[in-house]
Amino acid sequence: MLYAGIAWNADGYQVEVVDADGGRAMDPTHWGAERVPELTRWLGGEGRQPQDPCAVVLESTNGLVDGLLTAAGLDVYRADPHHLGARPDFGSVPALALAELARTGRAALAPLTAEGGGQSGRDADYHDGIRRAAPVETRLTEAGRCFRHGPRERRDIALTFDDGPDPRHTRQVLDILARYDVRATFFCVGLHVRALPDEVRRIVDAGHGLGNHTWSHPFLPDLTARQFRLQLDRTSEAFDRAVGQVPDVFRPPYGARTPETLTALLDSGPALALWDVDSWDWARPGPERITRTVLDHAGPGSLILMHDGGGDRHQTVEALPAVIEGLLARDLRFVRADELAGLPDRR
Ligand SMILES: [Zn+2]
Structure with missing residues (x-):
């Protein structure tokens, strides 16, 4: 058995692998975010020596690779702050520390599954954060800077795709949207924007909207206010470098x-875009089920959550034509999320 730790930083992922005695089993490796499919195969044994199976540990601030790793059948665990030493303001603890935790401390960690998602086991912290954030959320809503849907009296609707851009699926989603000539919004993560700027350019050139979805897809209750600010700002900077524009929705x-994260949005920064229709596509329930879930719940003003990245999104791609056709048949008009919310056009 081998033990791997995956850390993230400003330009991708660092991976360390130790053996049963805690010695380095191989040299540390660096992977750009565009190479996560390749990293997944490598951790599965492809093209590495020794080829022994790996138990993998990643942090709760790294929510982008677990989808592919668990779908590939790897043994994946999530380390939360109380398992770890201090983390830098931007980045995770070193990969070697995570690999060592994989070797010695797995029993205390949360095992991740494809069905359970990256934040499984953290429901109490999740709901506690939302409850504590409610007063700030009310202030944001009153300022017109937090929304779950648009006006119900118009026939506007917004499709949104999270966790991309993705080297395979973003282009497939864009092709389908182009076929029907409909607009959508892509909530991208900074690690992927940095790694795949051409895909972001393709999104913008096709007239779609962009949203900020943090740098590394962290579980927000585990971040300090400063760590959150950096997740937000570094992602905006990556967008600016890639396409010369910064999203006005987050x-x-x-x-x-959490109160800390919403307070950061109060004075400046993007508006908070939640959703009112969850397609549940990330749980891969089958394309027919995804289509039915969306069509059963969507109506005028709906803000629909789907995913083009962060895992195997074949089912989303397969479901998308039927989703669009079903909504078009109801005479709904596809707009960007910022348009749905009536935000001023700053592009
Ligand atoms: Zn996401």
């Missing part, structure tokens, strides 16, 4: 909120 990973 969506928190898993929909988590």
